[in-house]
Every structure is written in C-alpha cells, then in structure tokens.
Amino acid sequence: MCPSKTLETGEVIQLVLKKAVTSGIPSVFNVPSELSTWYHCSIPACLSNTCQHGGTCEETDEGFNCTCLDGYYGDRCEYDSFVQSVRLVGGSKSEGRVVITSRSRPTTYMLIHQLNWSRNASRLVCKYLGYEDVYATVGGDLFEIMSLDNNSETVTVRCPVDVTSIADCWYEERAAMNPREESIAVVCCIVNLCSTPRGSPVGLESGKVPNSAITISSRRNKNLGKLKVRLNSNSAWVSATDDEDPWLQIKFDSTFVITAIMTQGRANAEQQRVTSYTISSSMDGASWTYNQDINTNTVKVYTGNYDSNSVVVHNIFKPIECLFFRIHPKTANDDLRALRLELTGYGPLNDLLAAMNREEVSCSRPIQGEGMGVEDGRIPDSSLTSSSDYDLNYTASDGRLNGGVTPNEKAAWLARNDDVDKWVKIDLGRTSNVTGVIVQGRFELAQWITSVKVSYSLDNVTWTYALEPQCGEQRIYAANYDNTTPETILFPRPITARYVRIHPLTWIGHQAMRYEVVGIADQTEL
Incomplete structure (x- = not known):
C-alpha cells in the first residue's frame, strides 16, 4: 500500500503503484531476473496528463489511459x-x-x-x-x-x-x-427547371440491358417484338391488337432507382405511337405497385408521344426502387401501340443502399396552385382572346375548361386552319404567380391538342416562352391523349405574369382546346 504525499501546493495526494521500467537498462548492469518486474509508489499520472475534450483519465500499471468522448481520439483525446x-x-x-x-x-x-x-x-x-x-x-x-x-x-x-x-x-x-x-x-433535391433526367440511362438504348432482361405481354408480329423497343431503334415494339392489357417488363440483376421515363413512337411511322401509359414496379416480380400521382394519390397516367420520333421525358418525383419495371400502354394514336423506351436512374445498388431509399422523399413537389378564373367565369370573356377563331361559335371564351356539357354545345376554342401561329391569350387582370396551365379537348368530339408551348408577359408587349431563359430553348409540352381528360402542365417554379398564352402545336382531328391557368393570384401568398 502506497503512502500519501503532500505536494508543494499543500494538496495531499495518494501515491499509486506503478510498474518499474527495466527493459531500457543496459545489459552491463546485470539486472537480476527477479527484478525484471517490480513496482514502486509514484504520483498518479493523471495529475499531469489530463485528457482533453472531456476525456476520462484512468491510471494504468505503467502510466495512464484516456477514454475519449465520441468524436475525439489520440493519447490525450487531443484530436477532433x-x-x-x-x-x-x-x-x-x-x-x-x-x-x-x-x-x-x-x-x-x-x-x-x-x-x-x-x-x-x-x-x-x-x-x-x-x-x-x-x-x-x-x-x-x-x-x-x-x-x-x-x-x-x-x-x-x-x-x-x-x-x-x-x-x-x-x-x-x-x-x-x-x-x-x-x-x-x-x-x-433540386428544382429541375429544364427537366433533365437525373442519373444515367439504364442501358436499353446502348444494349447494356440484355435482350433476356426484356419481356413483353404480346407482339403484333415478329418484326415488332421486344428487340425493337430500345430508344432510337429503327422500328418499335407494337403489342398485339387483341391484347387488352399490354405491358413491357425489364428485369434488373440488382436494385435500381428509376428517376425518369423517355419514350418515342415507331420510327418513320408518324401515326403509330403510344399516347398514354402507366408504370408499375416490383421487387419480386409477383407483387406490383403502380406509380401514384403525387397530387391525387391515384394511379398516374403519363401523357405519351405527340409524334413518332420526338423523345418525351417524364421525371419521377419520388424515385422508383425496383428489380422489375413495367410500362403499360393505355391509348394510342391509331390503335397501334408503338413504343420505344429508355429509363434513367442510379444503379445497381446493394441491399444496404437499397434500404436507404425506401423512406419517403422530402423534396418539395411543384406548386399546384388553383384555377385563376377561366373555368368558373371570374375572368370575363373580354379577357380571353386568340390569334384567330374558326367561327363565332368557337371563340376563345368558348374554350373554358370543362365547358360545353350539353350535346348541342360541343364547346372548345378552334383557330382557323390557315392560322400558322395559333394561340389563345388569358389576361389575368393583375400580376400573378402562375404555376401552370390545364388543357382539355373538345366536348363529345374526338378532337384534342397533343402538344403545346406556353408564353407569358407582364405588359402584353414583351413575351417570354416558359423556361426559355433558363434552358435556352422553347419547351414543348405533351398535352392531351383524349378529348375529356384534363392535362395539368406545371412549371418547376411559378412564373410572374399578367398575360399567358397557350400555343397549340399538334392535334388530333382538329385543333380544339379547352383550358385554364393555375396559380396564386396574390404574390404575398407564396
């Protein structure tokens, strides 16, 4: 038992046993083997070797040991x-x-x-x-x-x-x-202004996805099978005409996170294209989940292609984690459901990474806004004008969203056939935060718009196409796939405008359109 000792400061401390160090004594001194390990009383090492950053000092036989708090390390917990x-x-x-x-x-x-x-x-x-x-x-x-x-x-x-x-x-x-x-x-999370797909192509176009990974529900003939579904191929996959629920499936070797879908119609066949589709995914190939609309919590129906060769891109708000992916064509331009496809995303992912992506994504969704008054009449007829009218029965004011609900009306705005720069203009009456537009086909007739551009202005003189300043080109939006279903086109960020124009580019039957502008009227509400 070691005695106590009074320090120069007057403090009384208890001496502790420490192992004597003999290993460094030169051999000429001939230290007896029985003295190779012996102890002596010494001042505690922790008195002069205090651990830093809140570490705890403990005496050892030969000195001290610091137990460091989380985030610190070193003999004295000196490293942060x-x-x-x-x-x-x-x-x-x-x-x-x-x-x-x-x-x-x-x-x-x-x-x-x-x-x-x-x-x-x-x-x-x-x-x-x-x-x-x-x-x-x-x-x-x-x-x-x-x-x-x-x-x-x-x-x-x-x-x-x-x-x-x-x-x-x-x-x-x-x-x-x-x-x-x-x-x-x-x-x-980012605000994807230019709708650039996130991640990399999974490999349908390049061939990285092998033929064996692609399965189809049917084909119209052997020349229009699964091998033709790859983006930019010289044809397309076309399902059998009697296939009531066509689908194309991709099986990955490991988990992928899918972020965007890119589609085309049949190469050099203008009228053969899928105009709407849904998507589903699975981890086992047996239990399938359809992708949901983030605003309505119903199965999301994606607008397809408005011509055979342009690539239409749909970004997925919540990325889809899957081993199996299916696309389900729903409507087509001439009943020939012709499709070319690529997916983008990240993968393959191991099980640890896959598990991290199963939680809900917290990125802000595009602001939906609300109707600014075309449909409900708050915007008067005098504030709805157009580049031309087919006749007095189809003026801009006849194109209110969901209008013409009686068989005799068959409402819509129609421009003249010889109008080469068609547009309808909405004067909101005040500077507003515009979040997007809604377009719809003609009531009770197979006439609808398949693609549009949108422009806006503060003064009715200087006009800007949506996203052109940010992306360097005028954005073309896929529009309707039938005459009744409204298609909501949302901007990644609200735009500030008083005047909005919708420019029909392509259509089915006739250029016929019903429409609405959505947004937030009072800027202070954003």
Whole structure:
C-alpha cells in the first residue's frame, strides 16, 4: 500500500503503484531476473496528463489511459474528428461522392464508407450544401473520379440519433476499406427547371440491358417484338391488337432507382405511337405497385408521344426502387401501340443502399396552385382572346375548361386552319404567380391538342416562352391523349405574369382546346 504525499501546493495526494521500467537498462548492469518486474509508489499520472475534450483519465500499471468522448481520439483525446466541411465530387453541385474534412485535418479530404451511413446522414449532407433534402442515396462507384486532392483514406461516419447538422457527426478510421467501390454518394433535391433526367440511362438504348432482361405481354408480329423497343431503334415494339392489357417488363440483376421515363413512337411511322401509359414496379416480380400521382394519390397516367420520333421525358418525383419495371400502354394514336423506351436512374445498388431509399422523399413537389378564373367565369370573356377563331361559335371564351356539357354545345376554342401561329391569350387582370396551365379537348368530339408551348408577359408587349431563359430553348409540352381528360402542365417554379398564352402545336382531328391557368393570384401568398 502506497503512502500519501503532500505536494508543494499543500494538496495531499495518494501515491499509486506503478510498474518499474527495466527493459531500457543496459545489459552491463546485470539486472537480476527477479527484478525484471517490480513496482514502486509514484504520483498518479493523471495529475499531469489530463485528457482533453472531456476525456476520462484512468491510471494504468505503467502510466495512464484516456477514454475519449465520441468524436475525439489520440493519447490525450487531443484530436477532433468532427466534420468540418463537406463536398460532392465526380458528379455535379447537387450529386456525387461525399467527401469530408475534419477539424483536426482540415486539408485532407476523406471518402465516406457505406458502413454506418444512414439516409438521415444523406439529408444532413444535402442540407449542409444548401439543398432542401436528399433525393436518393447511391453508391460512389456510379461517379467517376480520376483523383482526389489530398485523399488518403476512406472512413466511416457516425451521427447521434437526434443530430440536426452534419457538423455534429464525426469520422472513425477503418483499415482495409476500398474507397472506390464502397463509398457513399448522394443525390440532393433540386428544382429541375429544364427537366433533365437525373442519373444515367439504364442501358436499353446502348444494349447494356440484355435482350433476356426484356419481356413483353404480346407482339403484333415478329418484326415488332421486344428487340425493337430500345430508344432510337429503327422500328418499335407494337403489342398485339387483341391484347387488352399490354405491358413491357425489364428485369434488373440488382436494385435500381428509376428517376425518369423517355419514350418515342415507331420510327418513320408518324401515326403509330403510344399516347398514354402507366408504370408499375416490383421487387419480386409477383407483387406490383403502380406509380401514384403525387397530387391525387391515384394511379398516374403519363401523357405519351405527340409524334413518332420526338423523345418525351417524364421525371419521377419520388424515385422508383425496383428489380422489375413495367410500362403499360393505355391509348394510342391509331390503335397501334408503338413504343420505344429508355429509363434513367442510379444503379445497381446493394441491399444496404437499397434500404436507404425506401423512406419517403422530402423534396418539395411543384406548386399546384388553383384555377385563376377561366373555368368558373371570374375572368370575363373580354379577357380571353386568340390569334384567330374558326367561327363565332368557337371563340376563345368558348374554350373554358370543362365547358360545353350539353350535346348541342360541343364547346372548345378552334383557330382557323390557315392560322400558322395559333394561340389563345388569358389576361389575368393583375400580376400573378402562375404555376401552370390545364388543357382539355373538345366536348363529345374526338378532337384534342397533343402538344403545346406556353408564353407569358407582364405588359402584353414583351413575351417570354416558359423556361426559355433558363434552358435556352422553347419547351414543348405533351398535352392531351383524349378529348375529356384534363392535362395539368406545371412549371418547376411559378412564373410572374399578367398575360399567358397557350400555343397549340399538334392535334388530333382538329385543333380544339379547352383550358385554364393555375396559380396564386396574390404574390404575398407564396
């Protein structure tokens, strides 16, 4: 038992046993073997070697040991491994491999291993970078990086359960981790102004998806089978005319996250194209889930193609995680359901990554708005004008959404046949936040618009086409696939305008249109 000792400060301390160090004594001193291990009383090591950052010091036989709080390491817990900065590499500002620096290593970028990562950590990364939330969590191997300045290792990151900032997370060093194949990448929420598909093509067009992975419910003939469904092929897949529920299925070897659908009609056959379809997905090929409309919670019906060769893209608000994907043609231009297809997304994903994408996406959906007054009459007839009218029975004011509900009316606005720049104009009466337009075909007649452009103005003099300033081209929107179903076209962000024009480009039967403008009348309400 060691005695107490009074220090110069007057403090009385209890001495503790410590193992004497004899290994460094030169052999010429001939230390007896029985003295190779012996103990002596010494001042506690923890008195002069205090652990930093709240670490707990414990005496040991030969000195002391610091037990560090989460986020600190080193003999005295002197190193701070909390995240200092985050960036994405190999992709774009909003997606790529996650790399971090720490407070104690501010110039070393470290890749993040999938082990211990969570979807919440992905959210924290996106929010740190200024984005609303995370769209998807994927493998870093999907983003090529030739080199990474100052990258020396791959680490795991741990975050408290209730963490609200990535700066409250810390890294832990792990040996023998592959920084290229097992790193984490995130895809953050963005406002996709130009509707550019996120991710990469899964490989229908390129052939990366093999023929064996494609299955069809039927084919019209052997020359119009599944091999022709690939985007930009020289023909198309056409289902049998007596197939009442046609579908085409793609089976992936591993889980994919699907973010967009790209379709075409039959090459060089103007009238052969699918005009509407639904999509479904499955993880086992037996239980199928149809994609839902985010605003109505009903099965989403996608508008198809308005000609045979243009590619119509539909981005998917909540990415679809699946091993099996099906597209179900519903309507066609001339009963020949001709389709060419590509999907975009991220994959393949392992089970760990797949699990992170099963939570609900928190990205803000486009603002729906409400009718601005065309349908209900708040906007007067005098505020609805057009480039031309077919005759006095089909003026701009005859094109109110859902109008003409009696057989004798057959309402719609129709322009003259010789009008080469057709448009209908809506004066909202005040500067408003416009979120989109709704278009509809002619009541009780097979006449409808299949594609439109939209332009807007503040002064009725200077006109701008929707998204042209941001995307460098005038956006063409797929419109109706029948004469009764309204098609809502929403802008990624509201536009500020008093005047809105809808420009019909292509149509079935006759250029006949009913319409509405949707938005928020009072800018202070946004």
